[in-house]
Amino acid sequence: MAVTQKSIVTMQAKGEVKHHARTDVSVRDLTVTIDEPSERGGTNQGATPTETMVIALIGCTTVVSHRIADRLGIELKNMKVDAAADFDRRGVMQEAQIEVPFPKIDLTVSVETSASDAEMEQLQTDLKKFCPISNMIRQSGTELTETWNVTKQG
Numbered sequence: 001m002a003v004t005q006k007s008i009v010t011m012q013a014k015g016e017v018k019h020h021a022r023t024d025v026s027v028r029d030l031t032v033t034i035d036e037p038s039e040r041g042g043t044n045q046g047a048t049p050t051e052t053m054v055i056a057l058i059g060c061t062t063v064v065s066h067r068i069a070d071r072l073g074i075e076l077k078n079m080k081v082d083a084a085a086d087f088d089r090r091g092v093m094q095e096a097q098i099e100v101p102f103p104k105i106d107l108t109v110s111v112e113t114s115a116s117d118a119e120m121e122q123l124q125t126d127l128k129k130f131c132p133i134s135n136m137i138r139q140s141g142t143e144l145t146e147t148w149n150v151t152k153q154g
Contacts, residue, residue, distance in 0.1 A: 011027070012027070013025050013026065013027045014026045014027075015034075018043075019035075019042070019043050020041070021035055021036035021040070021041050021042035021043065022034070022035040022036070022042060022043050022045055022046070023035075032046065032052075033045045033046030034046050034047065034048070034049055034052055035047070035048070036048055050087055050092070050101075050102075053102075054083050054085045054105070056133050057083060057105065057107070057133045057134060057137060058081045058082075058083055058107075059133075060131045060132065060133035060134065061081050061107060061109065061127065061131060061133075061134065061146075062079060062081055064127055064130055064131040065079070065109070065111075065123060065127055066079075067130075068122075068123050068126045068127060068130070069113075069115075069123060072115070072119055072122060072123060074113060074114070074115035074119050074120075074123070075113060075114065075115075076111045076112075076113050076115075077111065077112040077113065077153070078110075078111065078112045079109070079110070079111040079112075080109070080110045080111075081107060081108070081109050081110075082107070082108045082110075083105060083106070083107050083108075084105070084106045084108075085102055085104070085105040085106075086102065086103050086104040086105070087101060087102055088100075088101050088102075088103060099141065100140060100141040100142060102137065102140070102142045103141075103142065103143065104142065104143045104144075104145075105137065105142055105143070105144050105145075106145050106147065107144070107145065107146045107147070108146075108147045108149065109146060109147070109148045109149070110148075110149040110151075111148070111149070111150055111151070112150075112151045112152075112153055113150060113151075113152070113153060114152065114153040114154070115150075120148065120150055124146065124148060127146075128146075
């Protein structure tokens with residue numbers, strides 16, 4: 001008997017403030033620490049909120065790419081995703097209201113595969129359609145570019 005998954009689900013997360021700059025967030029059976037570095041008054045126990053957003057983009061890119069690859073019947077090996085994000089800090093510093101706090105994010109995806117060029121092009125097209133984090137970032141006005149470095153396996 002096939003199980004039908006719901007289209008819309010409600011995610012639950014609970015934050016407990018441990019320090020003015022540190023929050024421990026519980027999600028499922030995990031705890032994630034969000035914090036600021038020591039030089040900004042934090043305890044340096046975790047990534048900042050804005051770093052966490054970039055981390056989420058990397059994670060989403062990885063997960064959704066592999067799901068697409070599975071659907072296409074191709075294998076991705078030794079995948080690495082690097083991000084360089086321009087962040088306009090004037091908003092968090094309360095100097096100005098910033099409509100697009102991340103004007104530009106560049107992702108570099110390196111992967112080994114035996115997939116054809118057409119299959120990799122399809123994967124990249126589908127990734128832009130189906131990665132919810134990249135969709136949200138693009139719709140915010142951020143220029144999001146992806147550079148794929150594909151090493152072909154024989």
